[in-house]
Amino acid sequence: MAENDDVNDDALARGESRGDRARRSQAAREADRKAKAAAKLRENLMRRKGQARARRAGEADDTQGLPASTPSAAKSDESS
Template sequence: MSATDESNPQNQDQRRHQPTETELRTARAAQKLRENLMRRKQQARARRSGQADLTEGLPAARADESST
């Protein structure tokens, strides 16, 4: 049998590559960066068109609530 035989278990393992923790972390970081970029572009478009900025997350602190 040759080393390139498809019945070789090593060749089957190489085809079914399980992503490593580093690859998963990199993919998650890339996804977060894409989401952040889309959110920032949406905010910039909203500012240009004069619409309200509908961001997700914590609202800005109000002056009357922070002084109590």
């Protein structure tokens, strides 16, 4: 607990309030969230590019998601 008090004393000595630290912490979480989202987007883009290359080469797509045995959600021409 004394170590935490030292950190608080250092922050107060620099003129920071608890609100300043909370805002900085929130900004760090926001930056982390944005970095994770960007990584997911890059991963998705790379996967889609690979699928497009495979289509041009005539190879089958790697399936990720619903298994092929799941019935389609689209209605056939026979249904009303």
